[in-house]
Amino acid sequence: MRYLFLLFLVGAQTVVLGQRAYFQQQTDHVIEVELDDALHMLHGEITTTYLNNSADSLDMLWIHLWPNAYKDGTTALAKQQFREGNQLMFWAMQRALGGIDSLDFKVAGEPVQWSFHPEHRDIARLELANPLGPGERMTYSTPFRVKLPSGKISRLGHIGETYQITQWYPKPAVYDRDGWHPMPYLNQGEFYSEYGSFDVSITLPSNYVVGATGDMDPKEADNEREMAFLDSLALATARRIDGSAFDAEEFSTDEAMEFPASSEQTKTLRYRQSNVHDFAWFA
Secondary structure, three states, X not given: OHHHHHHHHHHHHHHHHHOOOOOOOEEEEEEEEEEEOOXXXXXXXXXXXXXXXXXXXXXXXXXXXXXXXXXXXXXXXXXHHHHOXXXXXXXXXXXXXXXXXXXXXXXXXXXXXXXXXXXXXXXXXXXXXXXXXXXOEEEEEEEEEEEOOEOOOOOOEEEOOEEEEOOOOOEEOEEEOOEEEOOOOOOOOOOOOOEEEEEEEEEEEOOOOOEEOOEEOOOOHHHHHHHHHHHHHHHHHHHHHOHHHOOHHHOOHHHHHOOOOOOOOEEEEEEEEEEEOOOOEEO
16 A cells, blocks of 8 residues: 555656646847848848746757758758659759858857757757846847748748748747757748747838738838828729729730839838737738
C-alpha cells in the first residue's frame, strides 16, 4: 500500500511539473521602409521591443529572416517546391531570386553578436550580453535591405510594378512553454508568430495605391492626402462602371492595363495596429 502511495505522489508531481503555466511573449515593432520600384528593393529600419512574459531568463533570441528563403535553390523553400515538382527556384535567373541583407543588430544601441542558423540562412541567432529575465523588456534594432523576388515563387515578391510584401522584416521566433520555435520559411503551412503592435511608415512613389494591415491616422498629412486620393479613384471607378457617366473615348482598356510610370514624388503612409501577429502590405 505504501508503495502504491509513493507511486501516486511521484506521478502527481510529474504531471504538475509538466504543466507549465501558459504565457505569450509580446513583440512591438516600429518600422520605416522605402520601396525602390526601379530596382525592386526595400530599404528599412526596424526597432522591436520584446517583453519576456515567461518564467525563464533568455540569453539569446531566434530571429526569422524569411526573405532569405528566396536566395537560391538550397533553401528549405526551394527543396520543398522541388519535391512538389516545382523547379522554378532551381532554374531561375538571379534577378528573379531574393534575400535580405545589410543587417546590423543592436540591443539598447549596442552592437550584439549574431549568426545564421547552421542549416537555414533564413533564421538568425542573437546573443544577448545580459540575459532577459522574467517580466523584463529589451529593445533591439537593425537596418535591413530586401531584394524582392519574383511574385511567381511564393507569397513575397513583385510582378512588374505590383508588389506583395509579406514575411518581409526581421521577425522574432516564438518562445512558448515548449521552448523556441525557429523554423525556415515554407510554401506549405501556416506561420507561428508572436503577437504585438505595429507602427509602420511606408515611403513609395505617390501614384501607388496601397493596402496594408492596420489603420491610417488621418492626422498625418500624407495619410489625409491618401484618403482623398483613394476617394477620387473610387469615384472614377464608379463612373467607368456606369457607362452613361463618361465618354467612351475617355477610357482605353489597353491604357488601363498598363503600368503607369512611377511618380517622381513620394508619399509616406503611416499604419498602426495592435494585438496582431504580422504586418503585410500591397502596392
